[in-house]
Amino acid sequence: MGEVKFKRVDGNTDLPLPTYATAGAAGMDMRAFLPDGPVTFEHGQLELISTGFCVELPEGTEMQIRPRSGLALKHGFIIPNSPGTVDEDYRGTVKIGLYYLGKEPFAINHGDRIAQAVIADVRHCTTVEVEELSETRRGEGGFGSTGRS
Numbered sequence: 459m460g461e462v463k464f465k466r467v468d469g470n471t472d473l474p475l476p477t478y479a480t481a482g483a484a485g486m487d488m489r490a491f492l493p494d495g496p497v498t499f500e501h502g503q504l505e506l507i508s509t510g511f512c513v514e515l516p517e518g519t520e521m522q523i524r525p526r527s528g529l530a531l532k533h534g535f536i537i538p539n540s541p542g543t544v545d546e547d548y549r550g551t552v553k554i555g556l557y558y559l560g561k562e563p564f565a566i567n568h569g570d571r572i573a574q575a576v577i578a579d580v581r582h583c584t585t586v587e588v589e590e591l592s593e594t595r596r597g598e599g600g601f602g603s604t605g606r607s
């Protein structure tokens with residue numbers, strides 16, 4: 459629970475507030491704010507698209523901007539900085555970077571749901587420099603060190 463505050467940017471009179479598509483959805487769908495009309499993506503095109511909202515998050519949280527699976531797997535839109543991080547203290551417009559891998563031109567229209575935003579708890583830690591770290595079975599093994607199956 460908790461409350462996310464959304465403030466409309468100038469000109470955004472029509473987009474609905476981001477909402478969860480179902481009661482159990484992890485993310486709220488974010489729409490494209492494109493008052494000047496659709497953006498037609500060509501293969502390899504990267505655009506930063508406004509959601510039309512500034513945001514104020516609950517204390518101790520972040521907003522993660524994640525791809526929508528359908529748009530990614532059926533159409534080839536990825537978010538290069540995924541999961542995007544919206545900081546608790548950010549008051550600017552939330553924007554979404556979209557990169558198009560598909561072959562044929564594909565239009566994103568005003569109001570299309572282009573990403574989903576997950577609100578997650580953030581833990582802030584203190585830091586300390588040490589000479590030794592605790593021993594574990596894994597030790598320094600990583601990057602596939604435990605095998606494939």
Ligand SMILES: O=c1ccn([C@H]2C[C@H](O)[C@@H](COP(=O)(O)OP(=O)(O)OP(=O)(O)O)O2)c(=O)[nH]1
Nearest residue numbers: 523539542543544545546548551552553554555
């Ligand atoms: O998908 C995203 C990612 C970031 N942001 C905004 C909110 C976030 O608080 C700010 C900074 O993001 P981030 O910390 O990831 O970028 P940075 O390159 O570290 O920039 P900065 O130096 O401003 O922190 O940009 C978005 O609107 N959408």
Ligand SMILES: [Mg+2]
Nearest residue numbers: 543544545548
């Ligand atoms: Mg940063």
